[in-house]
């Protein structure tokens with residue numbers, strides 16, 4: 112009250128002197144009164160907001176699991192974000208059915224998100240797609256509470272993030288999450304290694320440990336040899352790789368990527384998408400990837416959420432979205448798709464479950480294959496490079512005749528690339544009795560196309576207007 116009166120401008124210039132004198136007398140008194148309160152509040156806050164370790168925060172919290180046994184890393188419930196002076200007051204208006212535009216006109220407030228619900232499974236690339244202003248970044252920023260949601264819940268591995276104190280939130284962010292942005296945010300005076308290690312340095316991780324982690328991430332994104340380079344000497348694509356390495360350096364379970372590849376020219380962008388798929392095949396992170404580009408969404412997303420005016424209008428796989436667009440907005444997106452470009456192995460491939468390592472013994476491999484009912488398994492080396500397929504009969508023979516696994520791996524099988532058109536993949540599918548391995552340029556196994564996908568292609572192709 113007092114400060115309100117004091118902050119009012121004096122009416123006449125003549126009052127200025129009296130006003131200044133008054134303030135000079137009263138301000139120190141106010142400060143003195145405030146001081147003990149301030150200390151008390153800080154003390155209480157510290158006490159209540161004491162930082163726990165991530166393990167302590169997660170004590171007694173279980174990660175939810177869906178009907179198919181997938182762990183649900185992120186759960187979003189009834190999430191809304193209104194920008195403006197009295198955000199909560201916009202919610203009843205939205206409930207009455209007012210549109211984003213009407214709310215802006217009548218209240219001056221912007222609806223960033225409204226009534227968003229979805230789950231992200233562990234290890235999937237979940238894409239947020241939509242036109243500019245549809246709410247993609249707002250949603251992503253609510254997931255780690257860089258934006259404070261107006262209503263709703265965000266659960267990370269079963270823990271309600273919206274209820275966490277700031278300190279505990281920071282602990283969760285540090286250990287479990289990373290963000291990769293479009294503008295790489297690199298520090299110009301630091302070399303690549305120290306840029307990648309920066310996040311760990313801020314967390315106070317000892318030098319040798321952080322440099323080791325940074326080096327691992329640099330190798331992962333294919334930048335080995337550039338550790339000592341300064342950002343100014345790198346191309347756009349390489350800078351983006353540094354950004355990605357920094358995101359991976361703290362080995363987060365969840366990676367948030369906002370238009371991370373959008374500034375790159377098409378070829379480099381395509382390379383980066385392949386790189387991400389390759390890394391994902393090895394690390395199985397949970398990735399929330401924002402893009403406004405449908406081709407990119409279809410290529411890298413396990414599932415895609417299409418956003419319009421702050422709402423999620425459809426969630427589905429690439430096939431779902433192409434085959435059964437939920438409304439006109441989605442149809443319009445899908446209409447413009449160049450189907451010959453979109454119907455590729457990369458879109459239809461699934462993560463290979465039937466994986467064995469080429470250095471495993473035949474007995475172990477046979478046990479794994481029989482236990483899981485696989486007739487065929489895909490063999491990869493330690494790094495994840497494709498070696499060939501193993502058939503159960505051959506594994507049996509190897510055990511019986513005491514042969515090494517390498518001798519029964521059949522490397523002479525059809526494989527395809529991420530961008531191989533499905534028409535070509537189907538040719539292979541009809542001549543084999545197993546899924547077709549999808550390899551990147553360096554022979555890493557990034558996925559497999561299953562025979563059932565041929566049916567999906569035909570369905571999607573059925574919608575084709577060509």
Ligand SMILES: Nc1ncnc2c1ncn2[C@@H]1O[C@H](COP(=O)(O)OP(=O)(O)OP(=O)(O)O)[C@@H](O)[C@H]1O
Pocket residue numbers: 194195221222223241242243244245246247248249250403
């Ligand atoms: N800090 C903010 N203050 C006010 N309004 C905001 C703020 N951030 C976003 N908005 C509004 O929220 C809505 C969603 O914006 P958002 O940035 O999430 O869209 P987007 O889908 O990421 O778009 P783009 O593709 O252009 O990045 C827009 O109407 C935007 O104007």
Ligand SMILES: [Mg+2]
Pocket residue numbers: 247248249
């Ligand atoms: Mg955005």
